Amino acid sequence: MTISQAVANVCTVSGMTNNRQLTPNNSIENKEICLLGTDCVIKSQVSLAAYTSYRVGGPAQWCVAPRNIEGLQASIQYAKTHELQVTILGAGSNLLVSDCGIPGLVIVTRHLRHTHFDPETGQLTVAAGDPIPALAWEAAERGWEGLEWAVGIPGTIGGAVVMNAGAHSSCIADILVSAQVLLPDGTLETLSREQLNYTYRTSLLQGSDRIVTQATFQLQPGADPAQVLAATKQHKQHRLNTQPYHLPSCGSVFRNPKPYAAGWLIEQTGLKGYQIGKAQVAQRHANFIVNCGGASAWDIFHLIRHVQHQVQERWSIVLEPEVKMIGEFQTAC
Numbered sequence: 001m002t003i004s005q006a007v008a009n010v011c012t013v014s015g016m017t018n019n020r021q022l023t024p025n026n027s028i029e030n031k032e033i034c035l036l037g038t039d040c041v042i043k044s045q046v047s048l049a050a051y052t053s054y055r056v057g058g059p060a061q062w063c064v065a066p067r068n069i070e071g072l073q074a075s076i077q078y079a080k081t082h083e084l085q086v087t088i089l090g091a092g093s094n095l096l097v098s099d100c101g102i103p104g105l106v107i108v109t110r111h112l113r114h115t116h117f118d119p120e121t122g123q124l125t126v127a128a129g130d131p132i133p134a135l136a137w138e139a140a141e142r143g144w145e146g147l148e149w150a151v152g153i154p155g156t157i158g159g160a161v162v163m164n165a166g167a168h169s170s171c172i173a174d175i176l177v178s179a180q181v182l183l184p185d186g187t188l189e190t191l192s193r194e195q196l197n198y199t200y201r202t203s204l205l206q207g208s209d210r211i212v213t214q215a216t217f218q219l220q221p222g223a224d225p226a227q228v229l230a231a232t233k234q235h236k237q238h239r240l241n242t243q244p245y246h247l248p249s250c251g252s253v254f255r256n257p258k259p260y261a262a263g264w265l266i267e268q269t270g271l272k273g274y275q276i277g278k279a280q281v282a283q284r285h286a287n288f289i290v291n292c293g294g295a296s297a298w299d300i301f302h303l304i305r306h307v308q309h310q311v312q313e314r315w316s317i318v319l320e321p322e323v324k325m326i327g328e329f330q331t332a333c
């Protein structure tokens with residue numbers, strides 16, 4: 001394959017080997033690289049603030065958002081050829097991206113979309129990039145039970161499978177049948193729920209180099225849509241009443257150190273409303289740190305560390321972040 005690029009950042013012809021000027025090592029601002037045989041365009045210096053629910057974060061050195069498996073495979077191959085570190089981003093709703101940005105290639109999965117409701121089996125097969133809330137509403141409208149609890153989780157299916165996302169005493173592990181993953185060598189593999197080693201907000205996929213491409217869930221069709229919709233609405237309303245949905249956040253910052261709730265420990269430590277820069281421990285729910293407008297990742301990172309320190313001092317409990325922090329946080333950018 002060869003790479004080519006037209007003027008004014010417009011990609012005209014695809015390719016990978018002919019034009020040395022366009023290799024990632026020879027970094028030129030705002031470059032675009034088309035991957036031959038796909039509709040994938042790899043862009044340089046893409047701000048990730050728009051790709052995370054915190055609305056913070058510096059640029060990706062390179063960023064691509066494939067629309068199908070072929071595009072994803074080509075992107076992985078490109079990273080391999082150019083020895084670029086790969087970072088996967090779903091909806092970015094459980095991420096804190098450093099103000100310094102992320103080196104290598106960021107692959108955004110949110111354009112990988114397809115859904116199939118199989119009425120024979122009651123199984124829903126869905127691509128990694130599909131948003132969970134939309135699926136929960138669609139299942140409810142069809143009278144399929146099993147996803148009502150997930151309506152308030154603003155992530156993609158891929159992120160939810162990796163994180164074992166959960167709410168209202170249910171979680172992904174309860175309904176997952178299998179997940180299809182892309183391996184670093186470009187081949188696809190199907191893993192059963194048992195193979196994913198699920199525990200609380202954890203799976204085998206965290207920290208691994210496998211990319212979730214789709215997942216199959218067991219739901220229960222045949223219920224009254226009005227009832228499933230009512231339950232779904234109730235779950236959504238509960239969220240709106242108890243969590244600061246109106247401000248950018250990553251949801252719960254810390255895992256609950258059972259038998260305690262992290263939010264309770266933080267509240268009892270007197271940290272509700274505590275602020276560093278424009279990052280604040282939410283008044284409505286102490287396990288949320290919100291961006292009050294104009295926060296930096298640095299503000300949020302240091303508030304996380306402050307909360308951990310204070311809670312440890314008071315309770316001798318180390319709060320473990322649920323949010324994934326990526327990029328450099330130790331030094332100034």
Ligand SMILES: Cc1cc2nc3c(=O)[nH]c(=O)nc-3n(C[C@H](O)[C@H](O)[C@H](O)COP(=O)(O)OP(=O)(O)OC[C@H]3O[C@@H](n4cnc5c(N)ncnc54)[C@H](O)[C@@H]3O)c2cc1C
Nearest residue numbers: 090091092093094155156158159160165166211212250251
């Ligand atoms: C307002 C709010 C409320 C929330 N409420 C909840 C809640 O009730 N319960 C809950 O569990 N979470 C909650 N969250 C957190 C978050 O929505 C979940 O963790 C969600 O599952 C993350 O999905 P994502 O697509 O945004 O993943 P991202 O944040 O983009 O990524 C999370 C991790 O998964 C990896 N990843 C993402 N997609 C893939 C893929 N396709 N293949 C391989 N790795 C991948 C990333 O590299 C990263 O390590 C909330 C967040 C917000 C902002």
